[in-house]
Amino acid sequence: xxxxxxxxxxLVGPDAVxxxxxxxxxxxxxxxxxxxxxxxxLLVLAHGAGAGMTHPFMAALADxxxxxxxxxxxxxxxxxxxxxxxxxxxxxxxxxxxxAVDAARARCPDLRLYAGGKSFGGRMTSQAQAQLPxxxxxxxxFVGFPLHPAGKPSVARADHLAGVDVPMLFLQGTRDELAGxxxxxPVVDALGARARLHVVDDADHAFHVRRASGRDDAAVIGELAxxxxxxxxxx
Numbered sequence: 260x261x262x263x264x265x266x267x268x269x270l271v272g273p274d275a276v277x278x279x280x281x282x283x284x285x286x287x288x289x290x291x292x293x294x295x296x297x298x299x300x301l302l303v304l305a306h307g308a309g310a311g312m313t314h315p316f317m318a319a320l321a322d323x324x325x326x327x328x329x330x331x332x333x334x335x336x337x338x339x340x341x342x343x344x345x346x347x348x349x350x351x352x353x354x355x356x357x358x359a360v361d362a363a364r365a366r367c368p369d370l371r372l373y374a375g376g377k378s379f380g381g382r383m384t385s386q387a388q389a390q391l392p393x394x395x396x397x398x399x400x401f402v403g404f405p406l407h408p409a410g411k412p413s414v415a416r417a418d419h420l421a422g423v424d425v426p427m428l429f430l431q432g433t434r435d436e437l438a439g440x441x442x443x444x445p446v447v448d449a450l451g452a453r454a455r456l457h458v459v460d461d462a463d464h465a466f467h468v469r470r471a472s473g474r475d476d477a478a479v480i481g482e483l484a485x486x487x488x489x490x491x492x493x494x
Contacts, residue, residue: 275321280334282358285351288340290359292366293321294330300491301330301370302400303363305356305380308346311339316466317377319477320402323484329491330370334359336380346379353387360393373491375400375428378437378464382416389422398426400487403464406438406446417446420454427454428490430483432462457486 275291282288291312294301302324306312312333321331336355338347346352360374372395374388375381381401387393407413420427429447431438440458447456459482461472466479 275333278362280355280358280362282337282351282355285354286337286340288335288337288355288358290332290334290362291321292330292332292363293325294367294370295325295328297328298325298330298367298370299328301332301363301367301372302487302491303356303359303372303374303384303396304331304333304400305359305374305376305384306333306336306339307376307378307380307403311335316480319480320483323480324487327484327488329484329488330367332359332363332366334362336383349383349386352379352383353390356384356387357393360396364395371491372396373398373400375402377402378405381405385423385427386419388425389419392424396425398428398490399423400428400430400490402430402483403435403466404429404431404438404443405464406443409436412439412442414442414446417443420446420450423450423453425453426490426493428487429454429456430459430486431456432459432464432466434461434463437464455490459483 275293278290279287280290312335324331336347374384374396376384381404406416447454461468462479468474468479
Protein backbone atom coordinates (compact mmCIF):
# COMPACT_ATOMS: atom_id res chain seq x y z
CA UNK A 260 0.00 0.00 0.00
CA UNK A 261 1.34 3.46 -0.88
CA UNK A 262 2.00 5.78 2.04
CA UNK A 263 2.46 9.56 2.22
CA UNK A 264 5.98 10.48 1.16
CA UNK A 265 6.72 12.15 4.48
CA UNK A 266 5.55 9.27 6.67
CA UNK A 267 7.96 7.22 8.75
CA UNK A 268 8.00 3.44 8.40
CA UNK A 269 8.61 1.18 11.38
CA LEU A 270 11.70 -0.99 10.98
CA VAL A 271 9.92 -4.27 11.57
CA GLY A 272 10.29 -7.41 9.51
CA PRO A 273 12.04 -7.99 6.18
CA ASP A 274 9.01 -7.35 3.95
CA ALA A 275 9.24 -4.47 1.53
CA VAL A 276 7.00 -1.44 2.04
CA UNK A 277 5.89 0.32 -1.14
CA UNK A 278 5.52 4.09 -1.29
CA UNK A 279 5.94 7.01 -3.70
CA UNK A 280 8.63 9.64 -4.16
CA UNK A 281 8.03 13.02 -5.78
CA UNK A 282 10.84 14.03 -8.14
CA UNK A 283 11.02 17.83 -8.58
CA UNK A 284 10.11 18.98 -12.09
CA UNK A 285 9.62 15.39 -13.21
CA UNK A 286 7.05 12.97 -11.82
CA UNK A 287 6.22 10.63 -8.97
CA UNK A 288 8.07 7.31 -8.85
CA UNK A 289 7.65 4.11 -6.87
CA UNK A 290 9.97 2.92 -4.13
CA UNK A 291 10.39 -0.14 -1.93
CA UNK A 292 11.83 0.00 1.57
CA UNK A 293 13.10 -3.30 2.96
CA UNK A 294 14.32 -2.74 6.50
CA UNK A 295 14.93 -5.62 8.94
CA UNK A 296 14.37 -4.88 12.60
CA UNK A 297 18.09 -5.11 13.39
CA UNK A 298 19.20 -2.92 10.45
CA UNK A 299 22.38 -0.94 11.05
CA UNK A 300 22.65 0.82 7.71
CA LEU A 301 20.46 1.71 4.73
CA LEU A 302 21.54 1.45 1.09
CA VAL A 303 19.55 3.54 -1.39
CA LEU A 304 19.72 1.22 -4.38
CA ALA A 305 19.01 2.34 -7.95
CA HIS A 306 18.28 -0.03 -10.82
CA GLY A 307 20.09 -0.30 -14.15
CA ALA A 308 19.06 0.93 -17.60
CA GLY A 309 17.42 -2.30 -18.70
CA ALA A 310 15.35 -3.44 -15.72
CA GLY A 311 13.51 -1.82 -12.82
CA MET A 312 13.61 -2.10 -9.06
CA THR A 313 11.60 -5.35 -8.96
CA HIS A 314 13.93 -7.28 -11.28
CA PRO A 315 14.89 -10.64 -9.71
CA PHE A 316 18.51 -9.53 -9.33
CA MET A 317 17.51 -6.39 -7.42
CA ALA A 318 15.06 -8.33 -5.25
CA ALA A 319 17.58 -11.07 -4.51
CA LEU A 320 20.27 -8.57 -3.55
CA ALA A 321 17.86 -6.70 -1.28
CA ASP A 322 16.84 -9.98 0.37
CA UNK A 323 20.47 -10.99 0.89
CA UNK A 324 21.32 -7.62 2.41
CA UNK A 325 18.28 -7.77 4.70
CA UNK A 326 19.50 -11.15 5.95
CA UNK A 327 22.75 -9.38 6.88
CA UNK A 328 21.00 -6.51 8.73
CA UNK A 329 21.41 -3.99 5.91
CA UNK A 330 18.24 -2.19 4.86
CA UNK A 331 17.64 -1.18 1.25
CA UNK A 332 15.45 1.35 -0.44
CA UNK A 333 14.93 0.56 -4.11
CA UNK A 334 13.26 3.04 -6.44
CA UNK A 335 12.32 3.63 -10.06
CA UNK A 336 13.74 6.18 -12.44
CA UNK A 337 10.97 8.11 -14.26
CA UNK A 338 11.55 6.38 -17.60
CA UNK A 339 11.10 2.97 -15.99
CA UNK A 340 8.06 4.13 -14.03
CA UNK A 341 6.47 5.18 -17.33
CA UNK A 342 7.34 1.90 -19.02
CA UNK A 343 9.88 3.49 -21.35
CA UNK A 344 13.09 2.00 -22.67
CA UNK A 345 15.21 5.09 -23.14
CA UNK A 346 16.96 6.03 -19.85
CA UNK A 347 16.40 9.49 -18.42
CA UNK A 348 18.97 12.18 -19.11
CA UNK A 349 21.49 13.01 -16.38
CA UNK A 350 19.54 15.97 -15.01
CA UNK A 351 16.35 13.97 -14.43
CA UNK A 352 18.23 10.87 -13.23
CA UNK A 353 20.30 12.84 -10.75
CA UNK A 354 17.22 14.68 -9.46
CA UNK A 355 15.63 11.27 -8.88
CA UNK A 356 18.68 10.08 -6.96
CA UNK A 357 18.48 13.16 -4.73
CA UNK A 358 14.75 12.72 -4.13
CA ALA A 359 15.33 9.07 -3.20
CA VAL A 360 18.11 9.92 -0.77
CA ASP A 361 15.92 12.59 0.84
CA ALA A 362 13.09 10.07 1.21
CA ALA A 363 15.43 7.52 2.77
CA ARG A 364 16.68 10.08 5.29
CA ALA A 365 13.13 11.04 6.23
CA ARG A 366 11.97 7.46 6.69
CA CYS A 367 15.01 5.99 8.45
CA PRO A 368 16.80 8.91 10.13
CA ASP A 369 18.65 6.69 12.60
CA LEU A 370 20.35 4.45 10.03
CA ARG A 371 23.76 5.12 8.48
CA LEU A 372 23.04 6.08 4.90
CA TYR A 373 24.72 4.81 1.72
CA ALA A 374 23.70 5.11 -1.93
CA GLY A 375 24.50 3.51 -5.25
CA GLY A 376 23.03 1.03 -7.64
CA LYS A 377 23.29 -1.40 -10.49
CA SER A 378 25.14 -0.15 -13.58
CA PHE A 379 23.33 3.01 -14.83
CA GLY A 380 21.87 3.57 -11.36
CA GLY A 381 25.29 3.54 -9.75
CA ARG A 382 26.75 5.90 -12.35
CA MET A 383 23.89 8.39 -11.96
CA THR A 384 24.37 8.26 -8.18
CA SER A 385 28.09 8.97 -8.50
CA GLN A 386 27.42 11.85 -10.89
CA ALA A 387 24.93 13.34 -8.43
CA GLN A 388 27.42 13.00 -5.59
CA ALA A 389 30.22 14.57 -7.63
CA GLN A 390 28.03 17.50 -8.64
CA LEU A 391 26.78 18.23 -5.11
CA PRO A 392 27.28 15.88 -2.14
CA UNK A 393 24.19 13.87 -1.25
CA UNK A 394 23.16 14.84 2.31
CA UNK A 395 24.18 12.35 5.00
CA UNK A 396 25.44 9.75 2.49
CA UNK A 397 28.57 8.10 3.90
CA UNK A 398 29.62 6.09 0.87
CA UNK A 399 28.67 4.80 -2.56
CA UNK A 400 28.24 1.20 -3.77
CA PHE A 401 28.54 0.43 -7.49
CA VAL A 402 27.13 -2.94 -8.53
CA GLY A 403 28.77 -3.29 -11.93
CA PHE A 404 30.00 0.23 -12.74
CA PRO A 405 29.48 0.79 -16.51
CA LEU A 406 32.91 2.18 -17.32
CA HIS A 407 32.35 2.07 -21.08
CA PRO A 408 29.87 0.80 -23.69
CA ALA A 409 30.29 -2.81 -24.78
CA GLY A 410 33.08 -3.09 -27.34
CA LYS A 411 34.19 0.53 -26.85
CA PRO A 412 36.83 0.53 -24.11
CA SER A 413 37.34 3.92 -22.49
CA VAL A 414 37.71 5.53 -19.07
CA ALA A 415 35.90 8.79 -19.87
CA ARG A 416 32.85 7.78 -17.81
CA ALA A 417 35.08 7.72 -14.74
CA ASP A 418 36.30 11.32 -14.99
CA HIS A 419 33.72 12.63 -12.52
CA LEU A 420 34.73 10.14 -9.82
CA ALA A 421 37.63 12.40 -8.84
CA GLY A 422 34.97 14.77 -7.49
CA VAL A 423 33.41 12.14 -5.21
CA ASP A 424 34.61 12.76 -1.67
CA VAL A 425 33.10 9.75 0.13
CA PRO A 426 34.27 6.11 0.20
CA MET A 427 33.36 4.03 -2.85
CA LEU A 428 32.98 0.28 -3.33
CA PHE A 429 33.19 -1.15 -6.85
CA LEU A 430 31.68 -4.63 -7.22
CA GLN A 431 32.82 -5.91 -10.60
CA GLY A 432 32.86 -9.22 -12.48
CA THR A 433 35.90 -10.50 -14.32
CA ARG A 434 33.81 -10.95 -17.50
CA ASP A 435 32.02 -7.60 -17.32
CA GLU A 436 31.77 -6.38 -20.91
CA LEU A 437 31.11 -2.80 -19.74
CA ALA A 438 34.15 -2.53 -17.50
CA GLY A 439 37.36 -4.22 -18.51
CA UNK A 440 39.33 -4.76 -15.32
CA UNK A 441 42.55 -3.72 -17.06
CA UNK A 442 40.95 -0.27 -17.37
CA UNK A 443 38.91 -0.17 -14.16
CA UNK A 444 41.61 -1.27 -11.72
CA PRO A 445 43.88 1.71 -12.49
CA VAL A 446 40.88 4.05 -12.18
CA VAL A 447 40.13 2.70 -8.71
CA ASP A 448 43.81 2.84 -7.72
CA ALA A 449 43.99 6.49 -8.79
CA LEU A 450 41.11 7.33 -6.44
CA GLY A 451 43.29 6.35 -3.50
CA ALA A 452 42.15 5.20 -0.09
CA ARG A 453 38.54 6.28 -0.61
CA ALA A 454 37.91 3.57 -3.22
CA ARG A 455 38.09 -0.19 -3.15
CA LEU A 456 37.49 -2.84 -5.79
CA HIS A 457 35.89 -6.22 -5.10
CA VAL A 458 36.28 -8.58 -8.05
CA VAL A 459 33.74 -11.37 -8.57
CA ASP A 460 35.37 -14.25 -10.42
CA ASP A 461 33.73 -15.30 -13.72
CA ALA A 462 30.78 -12.88 -13.36
CA ASP A 463 29.55 -10.87 -16.33
CA HIS A 464 27.84 -7.46 -16.18
CA ALA A 465 24.60 -9.08 -14.98
CA PHE A 466 26.62 -11.07 -12.41
CA HIS A 467 25.84 -14.38 -14.06
CA VAL A 468 28.54 -17.03 -13.80
CA ARG A 469 29.11 -20.05 -16.00
CA ARG A 470 28.37 -23.53 -14.72
CA ALA A 471 32.05 -24.39 -15.13
CA SER A 472 32.87 -21.85 -12.42
CA GLY A 473 31.45 -24.24 -9.82
CA ARG A 474 29.08 -21.57 -8.47
CA ASP A 475 25.60 -20.33 -9.23
CA ASP A 476 23.96 -16.90 -9.28
CA ALA A 477 22.76 -17.28 -5.70
CA ALA A 478 26.35 -17.72 -4.51
CA VAL A 479 27.32 -14.56 -6.39
CA ILE A 480 24.48 -12.59 -4.79
CA GLY A 481 25.75 -13.76 -1.40
CA GLU A 482 29.26 -12.59 -2.25
CA LEU A 483 27.97 -9.18 -3.32
CA ALA A 484 25.95 -8.87 -0.13
CA UNK A 485 28.91 -9.90 2.03
CA UNK A 486 31.21 -7.35 0.41
CA UNK A 487 28.59 -4.62 0.72
CA UNK A 488 27.94 -5.46 4.36
CA UNK A 489 31.63 -5.23 5.20
CA UNK A 490 31.79 -1.87 3.45
CA UNK A 491 28.84 -0.30 5.26
CA UNK A 492 29.95 -1.78 8.60
CA UNK A 493 33.14 0.24 8.34
CA UNK A 494 31.34 3.59 8.30
